[in-house]
Amino acid sequence: xxxxxxxxxxxxxxxxxxxxALGLGPWASLLDCLAExxxxxxxxxxxxxxxxxxxxxEQGHALPPxxxxxxxxxxxxxxxxxxxxxxPFAETVLFQDEHLLVADKPHxxxxxxxxxxVQQTLLTRLKKRSGIATLTPIHxxxxxxxxxxxxxxxxxxxxxxxxxxxxRAVEKVYEAIAGFRPELPLPMTYRSRLxxxxxxxxxxxxxxxxxxxxxxxxxxxxxxxxxxxYELRPRTGQKHQLRAQMSMLNLPLLGDRIYPLLQADxxxxxxxxxxxxxxxxxxxxxxxxxxxxxxxxxxxxxxTTAG
Numbered sequence: 116x117x118x119x120x121x122x123x124x125x126x127x128x129x130x131x132x133x134x135x136a137l138g139l140g141p142w143a144s145l146l147d148c149l150a151e152x153x154x155x156x157x158x159x160x161x162x163x164x165x166x167x168x169x170x171x172x173e174q175g176h177a178l179p180p181x182x183x184x185x186x187x188x189x190x191x192x193x194x195x196x197x198x199x200x201x202x203p204f205a206e207t208v209l210f211q212d213e214h215l216l217v218a219d220k221p222h223x224x225x226x227x228x229x230x231x232x233v234q235q236t237l238l239t240r241l242k243k244r245s246g247i248a249t250l251t252p253i254h255x256x257x258x259x260x261x262x263x264x265x266x267x268x269x270x271x272x273x274x275x276x277x278x279x280x281x282x283r284a285v286e287k288v289y290e291a292i293a294g295f296r297p298e299l300p301l302p303m304t305y306r307s308r309l310x311x312x313x314x315x316x317x318x319x320x321x322x323x324x325x326x327x328x329x330x331x332x333x334x335x336x337x338x339x340x341x342x343x344x345y346e347l348r349p350r351t352g353q354k355h356q357l358r359a360q361m362s363m364l365n366l367p368l369l370g371d372r373i374y375p376l377l378q379a380d381x382x383x384x385x386x387x388x389x390x391x392x393x394x395x396x397x398x399x400x401x402x403x404x405x406x407x408x409x410x411x412x413x414x415x416x417x418x419t420t421a422g
Contacts, residue, residue, distance in 0.1 A: 122173050124191055129243030130233060132171065132191035137184065145170070145182040145190065153192075169193050194233050200383055202235045208244075209263075209410060214403055215276070216241065216250065216266040217410050222389035225258040237264060254280045257355070259372070262289070262394025262412045275402040280352065286398040289347040289357055292391035292416050293366040295337060302333035305360050309353045315377050319359040328353040330360055342369070344416070357392065368392055391416050 124132040135152070142148040146165065150158035161180075164170055168177035171191045178190060204221035211217070218241060220226065225236045233239060242250050253265040253276045267273040279285050306326035312318045331348040338344055345366075347357050355374070361367060362374035369391040372378040393416050398409040 122175060122191075123248070124171060124175050126242055126246075126248050127169065127193040128234065129239040130193050130195070130228070131242070131248055132193055134189050134191055137186050137188050137190065139186050140184065142184040144180075145178060145184050146180050148184050149192075164192070164195075194228055196231060196233050199231060199234055202232075203386065206237055206240055207413060208241070209413065211245070211268075214268055214272050215401075215408075216245070216247075216268055218264050218266070219412050219414055220256065220261060220264045220394075221414070222259060222261045223384055223386065226252055226255050226264055238266075241266065253277050254285075256394050257358075257390075257392075259370075259390035260392045260394060261389070261414050261416075263397050263410055264394075265397065265410075272403060279399050279402060283350065283352070284399055286396070287349055287394070288396035289349070290335070290393045290395045290416060291345045291347055291357065291361065292338065292342055292369045293345060293361055295341055295343040296364075296366060299364065299366075302331065305330050305332055305364065307360060307363065309356065309359055311354070317373055318377055319353065319355045321359070321363050327351060328356045328360060330357060332361075332364075358390075 121134060137148065140148060142151070146158070146161055149156070149161045149170070153161075156164075165178060165180045165182070169192060170178045172178055173189055173191075202221075202224050204224060206221060206224065207219040209217045209219055218237060220237050225232045227238045228236050238250065238252060242248060247268055249268065249270050251267045251270070251273050253267055253273070256262065256264060265276065267276050306329045307321045308324040308326050309319045309328045310322050312320045329350040331350065333346045335344040335346050347361075349356055358368055358371055358374050362371070367374050370388045371390055393412060393414055395412050396410065398407070400406070401408050
């Protein structure tokens with residue numbers, strides 16, 4: 116069964132409303148339900164948010180703290196975090212028309228709200244600066260990766276653009292800085308089978324079997340004695356594909372905190388050591404008008420050369 120359409124609700128400081136479906140439950144009031152089902156926000160804070168008109172029904176009407184609980188309806192609220200870490204790097208909008216927005220994402224900035232980030236995400240920042248509440252990512256790149264991110268402006272265009280990525284109809288070019296192996300024959304096409312590690316949910320691992328991940332790898336230039344700049348062209352889209360495969364080649368990317376060894380996450384990352392991975396180019400035929408599209412990042416990897 117398809118999900119009912121989300122009503123057009125206003126942004127709150129760049130954040131779109133999140134939906135909560137109300138099923139059968141023992142609660143007498145909506146406040147009781149929110150306090151129990153979403154306990155990361157205190158009951159007093161939920162009461163204050165409801166009093167401020169930040170909990171809404173499907174018609175966009177504010178639901179006050181005394182609202183009776185009623186199963187079978189949807190309510191909407193806005194995610195807020197009291198102590199969100201600031202990310203001191205700015206995004207750049209490279210292109211925008213009535214269908215598509217293309218942005219350059221800096222290192223460390225998540226694409227969408229998740230975990231401890233809401234305001235400090237590319238999506239929220241772009242909604243605030245553009246005022247487009249319907250802005251939706253067409254694809255994702257990791258928080259640690261810099262470079263191109265594409266967004267659909269209108270909901271009715273979203274699937275057409277996302278289908279390009281699902282059907283591998285997008286040419287993607289990445290740039291990376293990693294170690295140098297003189298014995299490695301490059302350029303090469305590297306194929307392997309990747310799957311989620313059972314003992315480390317953040318990591319992928321290579322296993323035996325039919326390859327499901329394929330990447331063209333070429334060296335662009337030597338950087339001193341120990342490093343090199345690489346061009347990576349993924350033909351498939353597995354999670355962490357480039358990071359995992361380069362690590363399996365004994366060429367882990369500079370600044371990678373996941374491969375080969377998973378390091379502890381920190382509330383404030385070391386901004387002086389970004390992951391040296393850049394989503395540099397994307398190209399495709401626009402599904403709406405048939406025009407060729409090619410976008411290039413204005414960002415550059417700036418690792419210090421070794422030796």
